[in-house]
Amino acid sequence: MNGQPVRDRRATVPDPAVGVGHSHAKAILLGEHTVVHGTPAVAFPLPALPVRAIARRGLHDTDFGPGAAGHFRFSVGAVGADGTESGPRVAVEEALRRWGLGGEPVEVRIDCDIPLARGLGSSAACAGAAVRAVADLYGRIVDPGSLYELVQCGEQVAHGRASGIDAGAVLASGPILFERGIARPIAFAVDADLVLADTGVPGSTQQAVAGVRRRLARDPRAARGQLDRADALITSAAADLAAGRTAALGAAMLEFQGLLAELGVSTPQIDELVRAALDAGAFGAKLTGAGLGGCVLALAATGTAPAVRDALRRAGAVRTWTVTAQSLRSSPTPIPEREITS
Ligand code: MEV
Numbered sequence: 001m002n003g004q005p006v007r008d009r010r011a012t013v014p015d016p017a018v019g020v021g022h023s024h025a026k027a028i029l030l031g032e033h034t035v036v037h038g039t040p041a042v043a044f045p046l047p048a049l050p051v052r053a054i055a056r057r058g059l060h061d062t063d064f065g066p067g068a069a070g071h072f073r074f075s076v077g078a079v080g081a082d083g084t085e086s087g088p089r090v091a092v093e094e095a096l097r098r099w100g101l102g103g104e105p106v107e108v109r110i111d112c113d114i115p116l117a118r119g120l121g122s123s124a125a126c127a128g129a130a131v132r133a134v135a136d137l138y139g140r141i142v143d144p145g146s147l148y149e150l151v152q153c154g155e156q157v158a159h160g161r162a163s164g165i166d167a168g169a170v171l172a173s174g175p176i177l178f179e180r181g182i183a184r185p186i187a188f189a190v191d192a193d194l195v196l197a198d199t200g201v202p203g204s205t206q207q208a209v210a211g212v213r214r215r216l217a218r219d220p221r222a223a224r225g226q227l228d229r230a231d232a233l234i235t236s237a238a239a240d241l242a243a244g245r246t247a248a249l250g251a252a253m254l255e256f257q258g259l260l261a262e263l264g265v266s267t268p269q270i271d272e273l274v275r276a277a278l279d280a281g282a283f284g285a286k287l288t289g290a291g292l293g294g295c296v297l298a299l300a301a302t303g304t305a306p307a308v309r310d311a312l313r314r315a316g317a318v319r320t321w322t323v324t325a326q327s328l329r330s331s332p333t334p335i336p337e338r339e340i341t342s
């Protein structure tokens with residue numbers, strides 16, 4: 001997968017007054033939206049799209065929000081905060097409060113290589129990197145469960161109601177099956193690569209999650225049917241993934257895309273990219289993340305990813321990334337110490 005390598009500042013500027021934290025993007029293979037309503041979901045980390053956070057004590061000049069390039073800075077503490085609520089800020093404030101350091105003035109600078117508002121987990125990854133940086137600054141060891149909870153505090157702000165799949169995946173080192181609030185490693189055994197394509201359209205997770213909730217609430221009986229269908233589909237697709245049944249997994253992705261369209265989160269651009277991937281021979285394709293813009297994910301037989309990528313670009317994708325099966329297989333999958341729970 002292509003992506004800009006990030007210079008580890010700690011390697012060049014040793015400074016005990018500075019804390020450093022890292023995280024990375026994620027992509028959801030199956031289960032976005034329905035996971036908010038209790039179904040399982042499968043996701044994987046994208047370490048080639050990293051986030052680095054640097055924390056230092058004190059309040060410093062001005063805060064500035066994320067620009068197109070994903071660089072931003074915020075302060076927490078009595079003075080200097082600009083009053084806006086952002087996921088990373090909320091996560092850091094909660095961390096300091098839990099550590100008995102509430103009100104400590106801290107500045108966090110974020111360098112985020114993840115395209116924002118594209119369903120790739122930028123909010124969770126920024127929160128994860130920020131909390132890790134502040135923990136590093138104060139010499140705190142944060143266990144995975146607590147880190148997950150802190151990122152989730154930020155995610156509730158970013159998503160309105162966050163299932164925990166994003167927090168779980170940006171903190172994981174390999175593919176995960178997220179079920180009833182618990183993230184467990186899952187084997188990526190299919191013989192296919194994944195191609196991600198950016199529609200170039202930013203999507204609001206909060207708006208998409210609220211829209212799906214409204215749609216489900218309109219007809220609870222139909223909603224139950226859709227969620228049961230999603231649950232069965234994701235459960236069998238997770239088994240296909242772990243058992244190496246590539247064509248079955250691709251078919252499940254396509255069926256799930258149909259369900260997401262019924263839930264109102266697909267768009268003509270997404271539909272066009274899905275079609276282009278299938279025409280180029282992909283086993284399956286679907287939106288990934290919240291939809292209403294964002295990215296499409298295609299499952300391409302090993303060796304065919306370049307053809308699928310080119311087709312996606314011709315169909316309007318503004319950028320693409322390829323994640324090889326090899327990289328997902330070789331990831332050190334275990335989630336350390338104990339499973340992450342919500
Ligand atoms: C967003 O990446 C995934 C959603 O299912 C929201 C969530 O699970 O919190 C749309």
